Amino acid sequence: MDIKLSTCFIAVDDHDKAIAFYRNVLGLEVRNDVAFEGMRWVTVGAPSQPDVNIVLEPPLADPNASPADKKAMSELLAKGVLRAVIFDTDDCDATFERIRAAGGEVLQEPVDQPYGVRDCAFRDPAGNMLRFNQPR
Secondary structure, three states, X not given: OOXXXXXXXXXXXXXXXXXXXXXXXXXXXXXXXXXXXXXXXXXXXXXXXXXXXXXXXXXXXXXXXXXXXXXXXXXXXXXXXXXXXXXXXXOHHHHHHHHHHOOOEEEEEEEEOOOOEEEEEEEOOOOOEEEEEEEO
């Protein structure tokens, strides 16, 4: 039996800002952009990983959600506590400098971690934490 990651989801509150960040700053390609029932899903991914997709979705992708639930999810997103994504990079320091120069919100400068990686962290425009790991 072979199991592989296919798709993961990241909540965003502004798809256009998210596209600008994930495409223009991180260098991911936009693979799909779909509207449905007043919501929008944008799929991005690394050109080097055509089988792995990241879907940028609304904070609460449920057209029947109550206003209170939508508000609660938006507040959690604004705090940056909904999701985190970890990317691999072959040069943590260069990745850090590129994202910082593009205006990325720095959470952690590059540091050698005791668990065998050098990593750094940023927030995307919606507040999600993104980490960038380089194996040591």
